[in-house]
Amino acid sequence: MSTGRNTTVRDQHRRAIRRTQPACGICHTAIDYDLHYTDPMSYVVDHVVPLNKGGADTLENKQAAHRRCNRLKSDNLEGATPTRAFETTRTW
Template identity: 50%
Template sequence: MSSGRNTATRDRHRRYVARGKPPCGLCGSEIDYTLPHLDPGEFVVDHITPLALGGEDTLDNKQAAHRRCNEIKGARATEDVGPIQAPRLFVTARRW
């Protein structure tokens, strides 16, 4: 079953949202746009009103978010979620 989303549109919207390197729309903290895929602090695009709740897959319904913040929000509208704390970033490598 297809979700009806267009991957070319998705990628274009992702580039547009990331262009200004905005902070997370859910916790308000800065996003490290260089983090690798699946890192809790990486940049993802969040639907302000989720598609599951009738939101549209349009640019004006999207915002930058940390992966972890977006996971906490789930399929709830942004205004229905209380304050979210920024993901904790841990040092995994040191340079001496």
């Protein structure tokens, strides 16, 4: 399944968001835009409505986020409570 992403457009959107240096769209705290990209608090772009939930790969559907916040949100809609991946009926 193709997500319709274009790396040139992706990079343009990343630069456009970075220019205004907004706070994290998920936790609403400041982002240090100078952190190494592997740092959990570094800048990444998040799709507000995930692509696999019908979101568009447009600038209007993107926001700045901390790497950690984006990983925790995963492909859930903002405000949605992630479902548990595993539940058991085992009692101790």
